[in-house]
Amino acid sequence: MSPPPPAAIEVEAVTDTTAVTIPDPFTAPFKPNELYGRRRKTEKSQWGVAAPVNTANFQLQKHDHKPVAKRWDHRMTHEALSREGASLKKAAKYLGLPGMISLGGGLPSSEYFPFESLSVKVPTPPHFSEPATAASGTTLHAGKHDLANGRALYDISTAFNYAQGTGSAQLLRFVTEHTELVHNPPYADWRTTLSIGSTSALDMALRMFTHRGDILLSEEYTFATAVETAAPLGVRVVGVPMDAEGLVPAALDALLSAWDDARGPKPFLLYTVPTGQNPTGATQGAARRRALYAVARKHDLFVLEDEPYYFLQMQPYAGPGTPPPPPPASHAEFLASLVPSLLSMDVDGRVMRLDSFSKVVSPGARIGWVTASEQVVRAYARHADVSTQSPCGMSQLVLWKLLDEHWGHAGYLDWLIHIRLEYTRRRDVILQACERFLPKEVVSWEPPMAGMFHWLRIAFTKHPDYPAKSIQELEEEIWLAGIEAGALVMRGSWFYADKTAPHDTMFFRATYAAVPSEKLQEAIRRFGDAVRVSFGLKKMENGVENGDAGKNGSEVK
Template sequence: MAIHPELEVEAVTDTEGVTIPNPLLQPLKINEINGRRKRAEDSQWVVAAPSNTSSFKLHSSKGKPKARRWDHILSAESKRREGSSLKRAAKWLGRPGLISLGGGLPSSDYFPFDSLTFKAPVVGHFSEEETHDSGIDITSGKHDLAINKSIFDIEISFNYGQGSGAAQLLRWIAEHTELAHKPPYEDWACTMSVGSTYALEMAFRMLTESGDYILSEEYTFATAVETAAPLNVRVAGIKMDEQGLLPESMDEILTNWEPAARHGARKPFVLYTVPSGQNPTGATQGTQRRKDIYAVCQKHDVYILEDEPYYFLQMQPYTGADAPDPPPPASHEDFLKSLVPSLLSMDVDGRVMRMDSFSKVIAPGCRLGWITASEQIITRYKKHSDVSTQGPSGMSQLVLFKLLDEHWGHSGYLDWLIFIRMEYTKRRNVILDACERFLPDVVSWKPPMAGMFHWMQVDWKKHPHAKTKSVTELEEEIFMASIEHGSLVMRGSWFYAENDIEHDTMFFRATYAAAPSDKIVEAIKRFGDAVRESFGLPAIEYEVAENGNHAIDSNGKVENDSERRKLET
């Protein structure tokens, strides 16, 4: 009799049995992850030990489809790369009794560090003040593995390692990916990166040739364009709305692609997109939008680079300046369900390389992220990294392992993500309230639902010099006026995917991530003053009263703090 794969048989007597659910195939609960971990051989944790995501997966992938092969899009450079022959020898380092005189691994006797200690917040007490008052010191010694105190220590992490990163942290990353995204095909894998920007450059080198085009939003991450340019790779901009790139625009571009009109370039087969809190527009693709984008990519056989540093900065719904903030998610499960499903979670073909990063949710300076893709693509990526970056900083890996695996665990990390979600929601609301108070009617915006950027459109055609000056000249004028008033916002033209086409819109990008709330408000007020000055609109004068700032128009009318502060004629 065939046994259902999600069931196991437990004996009752010698001849009878009952079926019980297989725990490894049931929905994953955050507090069960440690108990589901497979027992790893001690050799997994030694210096420069190779590792494989498949040994860290918590669910069986049997029965799921396998990823498509992508040989037809791999670049000639990628196909030529053979990886590091010296690192391949590392697979024998964990053999008991082996004396290694092979690899050039310095003895940890000469590392001038005995221990590493940092202070981190206790779960549920995440603020800076609470961390200072009640945070705990986390310490790693040099030889913690040898004395069975930890599986990761200074001796291992501060030495050379594999391009994929240390197995100790890679296990946590694979578990987190499975928990958050549940990739729906069998042979997915993860490998660490030295941040997403380097991962993106590596992806361009793996998947494109000189002279190619890639696809992206018409306003896109400026560094992505600047990373592609030296490789002689151009970007074709896809039209956008408040949810980001329009799948019908991408379909139209691909259907009607004419090499003669595009410097002789072949039809693009790589899409670079930032689906959540897109930089610079702050747009977030909804669930159906992502499904539609994926369908267009299937139709035209396009490979997707999903850059998601802001994925966990999806915020609470914006309910208006005077409305109370919605409460935080009630549980970890509610938090995960509230997130728009990733493209990775929809990927049945293995056509998505997802780039994740700790830069926006832990700290940019750790320079550590990871990619998730099919085993074929991950294998090619590692052949690049093994002979270039050689993997992310071991010091960063050790700090993150101690924080995420040993201290917080998956549950505590989700608590941290909920905390920063609520903090970013407050900051987002501050900048939106300030815009309502201080910006003239020629400026409009959509409330961002994720990320850290606020995208403001200026109706430049209402400018008194619109017929005599170009949109670029007026943008420069407003930008410099804002600088003179003491506020820095970024020019929208700096984010064009294509600089060589005519643009008829004007935007400015502000961030609510860096400055404290009072400075955010003041900066928006100064930007509003600069726009008024450029457009020749009446200035707003301010005075300080006992109950706060009041805006006074030219007739002496005072608007109080509970009302809209925009005073226009």
């Protein structure tokens, strides 16, 4: 959702006779402890060690006029409903009382933290490249006692100590504001809490909502780790048919409408990656998402919206040799160009959105966040209190210095626009390499609109050894041929949601996220050669077919 136009900027009363215009959050300069004049004032105790937090205090606008989220007591497990959180942390709210001398919590003294300061060099918007950062980046500095000395709202003595399962108030405020500015959930009691990444968040969600023997719905090809997370919990994943735009809502509706209890209890939990889906790269459009949400309401599904690639939405692919359209000219144009999230459509509080900094800042930070109804977020945070606890304080401090204190929301959007263009460039390189080096008579693909993955479909029925060899045998042969040629891609069968279901398609997943352009092109060339060898097609010399591959001395017609 795009930010309000200038005419819609609020005017807030100061006294009975004076008022102040609240500035546009994407153009006004950053002010300490305020979001460009719109941040709510917060008690100083909010920022202390292990301070409890209510993210409703960080929302920029009132949401009382919106409907309240649906309750999920009938779906949540006994484990989730019975958790009371960590009793010892309940005393933390008194630490900030003036004059309080605490002999209560077992908090180590920061005097014995062997860190006096922390410095990191980061890009200065809009100069985001590695050479520009090396030449003109900004060095951010965090001291041990910056909070007590009035120099910053977050410091080493706070971040490096114990904290609530929700994470620090400082970073939570930023992600809450970010969620509101981008998604503006359409119900009143939405909340956020930090996670240690989306895989951990998925694990907690499954423990909150599933029992052994339950069935989790997902795309028919899905994130392999999601299946591997569910399996030890006794939860089986059932795949829903896909097309080039991802999960097909009509197929989901048909599956649930005709559900046979002999297969197990009717599923009520859907796991989906709507943007740049792993592994297929498919992106659900706005109409597709609205249709999916309608099916979820019809069958009372609870939806886990896993969106690590949401901000890796790209410029439309213009074709070989054609430059992509110009990038968004403003923050508002950038946000308006994003496909609306399921969270932004959720009037019931039936979507639990999993966000992460892993794909847009750093996976090693191990920090993400969850957005859901107050009931669900409270249950999640109570679970975190007695398991993962707070995300890494060192990572939180570094991210807060970068995102809140240095970049602000405007600078973060500048960064997201920058990586959008970088991934667009990489995507175009792999597509052009595929056009040049892959045998299109047996390999086909759709240009990805987002994410990090390119999904290659193999016409295995044209293979000279089919049907003497099975689809699994041919997939392994092609995969090993690629490795022998020096190109590693992932086998599509590794991403089956349900490995027991019949499958009559063959895919390979390639990623364009990491390697330089020249190596990316060379890897596709090598994989193309491997496919030609397996299918007995003509080899290529300098990008031109020359002779035959010699497997069976024949060509595929």
